[in-house]
Amino acid sequence: MPAMRPTATMSAANTATPPKHAGAPEGQPSYSPWSLNSGTDVAVSGGDNKLTAPSAAKQTLFIDKPATPYQKDTFGGGRLSGNMGSMQASTTSHSGGGVHHYSAQAEVQGPNASFDWQKSHAGRMGVSSAQVTGEANSFKAQAQAGVSADTGSHAYTAALTAKAETGVGVTASANHDFNRHVGGYVKGEAKAGASAFAEGVATLDPKTATAMVSGQVGAGATAGVYGTAGGHVGRVHGSVTAGAVAGASAQAGGKFGLENGFLKQSADVNTALGVGTHVKSDVAVDLRHHIKPGIASGLRPALGNAMAVPAPAIAIEPEKSGIERLFAKAFGRE
Known part of the structure; x- marks a missing residue:
C-alpha cells in the first residue's frame, strides 16, 4: 500500500529555495535515481501509511493551537525563524456516492528553529x-486511525499509524550557471536524529486481488554526512551523491494475505549497529518545450499585469513538446 498524506496538515519548518538563473526553464525534470547502499544500512523508515480523505470530507477540530512564528533578519541577509510549537487534533468524515471515510488524527510539534541565508x-x-540552511526540531509526533470504504469498487482499508521524531540538520550549497544551457552545483549536508514508529494496515480490494493485513514497528538513532555534485548541459541533468551514516536501528514487521493475486506471508526482523555508506546517481533528459528566455522575460511581466494574475509565469504557459502532447493524449489530459 503506497504511503498517503495525512488529512490534517500542520505548519512545517522553513525551507529555503536556492536562487535560479533568470533564463532557466521553470520547474525541474523528475529524476529516476539509482541508489547503492553498502556496509550496514542503519536507516529507519515507516509510519507514513496514512489515509487520504475525499475532497468533500468534513473536518471537525477539537484542538487547534497554531504555531506562533518568530522571524528576525540577521547580519549578512540571513533570516532566523522559529516557533514555540503547535498542536492539533481533529476528526474527518465523509459519506456519499458510495464512498465512506472516517478518521481521527493528531499532531504535536515542540519548539523548532531554522536559519536561512x-x-x-x-x-x-x-x-x-550560495545558500546555507539549518534546522532543529525538538520533538514532533503524529498519529492517525481511520477506515475508508468505496462500496462501488468494494475496496476497504483500515489503518493505524503513529510516529515520533526529533533531529537537527545543516545544508550548504553553491550553484553557478554560465548560461541557461550549462551550469553546475555542489551541496553538503549533515543530519542527526532519532525516530520511532508503529503502523498497522488492513486492506481489501477485489479488483486488484488484494486482501492483506500488515504491521511494523521500528526505532533508531542515526547521524550522517552527505555530499552532492551535479549540473546540466543542455537538456541533460545529473548528479552524484555520496555519504556515510552511523547509528543504531531496529525494525520488525510482517504481513499475510493476498496481494495483487499472489498469496504472501512474510516476517522481518532487522537490527543494525555501525556505519553504512550511501551512493546515489541520477541522469535525466528534459524533453519539455520551453519559451525562449527573451520572449519569456519580455512578455510574462507585461501580460501578467494586464491579466491581473498573481504570478507573471501564469500569463504565458510554455508550449508542450511532442513527447508531452503524446502522453497527454494517451492519458486524456489534453
Whole structure:
C-alpha cells in the first residue's frame, strides 16, 4: 500500500529555495535515481501509511493551537525563524456516492528553529548563488486511525499509524550557471536524529486481488554526512551523491494475505549497529518545450499585469513538446 498524506496538515519548518538563473526553464525534470547502499544500512523508515480523505470530507477540530512564528533578519541577509510549537487534533468524515471515510488524527510539534541565508551574483561569466540552511526540531509526533470504504469498487482499508521524531540538520550549497544551457552545483549536508514508529494496515480490494493485513514497528538513532555534485548541459541533468551514516536501528514487521493475486506471508526482523555508506546517481533528459528566455522575460511581466494574475509565469504557459502532447493524449489530459 503506497504511503498517503495525512488529512490534517500542520505548519512545517522553513525551507529555503536556492536562487535560479533568470533564463532557466521553470520547474525541474523528475529524476529516476539509482541508489547503492553498502556496509550496514542503519536507516529507519515507516509510519507514513496514512489515509487520504475525499475532497468533500468534513473536518471537525477539537484542538487547534497554531504555531506562533518568530522571524528576525540577521547580519549578512540571513533570516532566523522559529516557533514555540503547535498542536492539533481533529476528526474527518465523509459519506456519499458510495464512498465512506472516517478518521481521527493528531499532531504535536515542540519548539523548532531554522536559519536561512542565500546570496546571488550576476556577472560576465554567468550567475552564481550560495545558500546555507539549518534546522532543529525538538520533538514532533503524529498519529492517525481511520477506515475508508468505496462500496462501488468494494475496496476497504483500515489503518493505524503513529510516529515520533526529533533531529537537527545543516545544508550548504553553491550553484553557478554560465548560461541557461550549462551550469553546475555542489551541496553538503549533515543530519542527526532519532525516530520511532508503529503502523498497522488492513486492506481489501477485489479488483486488484488484494486482501492483506500488515504491521511494523521500528526505532533508531542515526547521524550522517552527505555530499552532492551535479549540473546540466543542455537538456541533460545529473548528479552524484555520496555519504556515510552511523547509528543504531531496529525494525520488525510482517504481513499475510493476498496481494495483487499472489498469496504472501512474510516476517522481518532487522537490527543494525555501525556505519553504512550511501551512493546515489541520477541522469535525466528534459524533453519539455520551453519559451525562449527573451520572449519569456519580455512578455510574462507585461501580460501578467494586464491579466491581473498573481504570478507573471501564469500569463504565458510554455508550449508542450511532442513527447508531452503524446502522453497527454494517451492519458486524456489534453
